[in-house]
Amino acid sequence: xxxxxxxxxxxxxxxxNGASPEVFTTIAEVRSIGDFGQENDLVEVxxxxxxxxxxxxxxxxxxxxxxxxxxIPSDATHIAALAAQATRTTKNFKLKLSTSPIxxxxxAALIKGWRLPLTPxxxxxxxxxxxxTGAITGV
Numbered sequence: 001x002x003x004x005x006x007x008x009x010x011x012x013x014x015x016x017n018g019a020s021p022e023v024f025t026t027i028a029e030v031r032s033i034g035d036f037g038q039e040n041d042l043v044e045v046x047x048x049x050x051x052x053x054x055x056x057x058x059x060x061x062x063x064x065x066x067x068x069x070x071x072i073p074s075d076a077t078h079i080a081a082l083a084a085q086a087t088r089t090t091k092n093f094k095l096k097l098s099t100s101p102i103x104x105x106x107x108a109a110l111i112k113g114w115r116l117p118l119t120p121x122x123x124x125x126x127x128x129x130x131x132x133t134g135a136i137t138g139v
Contacts, residue, residue, distance in 0.1 A: 006097065006098055006099050007098065008033075008098070009098060010098035011030075011033070011095070011096065011097055011098050012026045012030075012094075012095070012096040013026070013027045013030050013033060013067060013093065013094075013095055013096075014026050014027065014093060014094040014095075014096065015027055015077055015080060015081060015091055015092075015093060016091055016092035016093065016094075017080075018089075018091070018092070022092060024092075024093075024094050025076070025077055026077070027067075027069065027077040027078070027081065028069070028070075028072060028075045028077050028078065029069050029070035029072065029075075030067060030068070030069050031068045031069060031070060031125060032066075032067070032068045033065065033066075033067050033068075033095070034063075034065050034066040034067070035063060035065070036063065036065055036095060036105070037062075037063050037136075038060045038061060038062045038063060038132065038136055039060070039061055039063070040057045040058060040059070040060050040061070041057075041058030041059055041060075041061060042055045042056075042057065043055060043056050043057070043058040060135070061132075062107065062109070062131070062132020062133060062134070062136060063132060064112065064129060064130070064131050064132075065109070065129070065130040065131075065132060066127050066128070066129055066130075067127065067128045067129075067130060068125055068126070068127050068128075069125065069126050069127075069128065070123050070124070070125060071116060071124045071125060071126035078126075081111055081114075081128055082111075082114065084111045085111040085112070085113065085114060085128075088110070090108050090109070090110050090133060091108065091109060091110075091111065092106070092107075092108050093106070093107055093108070093109055093130070094106050095107070103138065104138050105136055105137070105138040106136070106137045106138055107132050107134070107135075107136045107137070108132070108133050108134050109130040109131060109132050109133060110130070110131045110133055111128055111129070111130055112129045112130065112131045113128075113129045114126055114127065114128050114129065115127045115129075
């Protein structure tokens with residue numbers, strides 16, 4: 001049987017501009033996107049009649065998501081991402097998978113930080129650390 005799997009190639013990470021209606025622009029030269037998702041907290045509800053620990057699901061928590069880009073200091077999306085981090089502004093994002101039809105996850109995130117390690121013979125790659133906040137839609 002043939003697979004229905006897809007490649008990560010042509011996946012787009014888009015940044016919202018905060019306007020109404022909001023316009024999303026593809027972040028330039030994204031090289032990799034870390035593990036995307038969310039996980040539910042567990043709340044312990046063990047009581048005196050329990051014979052083992054008992055749990056219920058708590059609220060979902062979005063992951064911390066590393067995004068590696070080829071940093072271009074003059075690129076508008078890179079400037080906007082760094083400005084959001086500096087001003088502590090939560091931004092809306094879209095992650096568009098290269099499926100047919102295209103599948104989109106929408107989410108809000110804080111750009112928690114960034115790192116720009118430099119070496120003489122490598123591209124200037126910046127890592128943006130996004131912390132998802134609130135629900136992910138499209139799940």
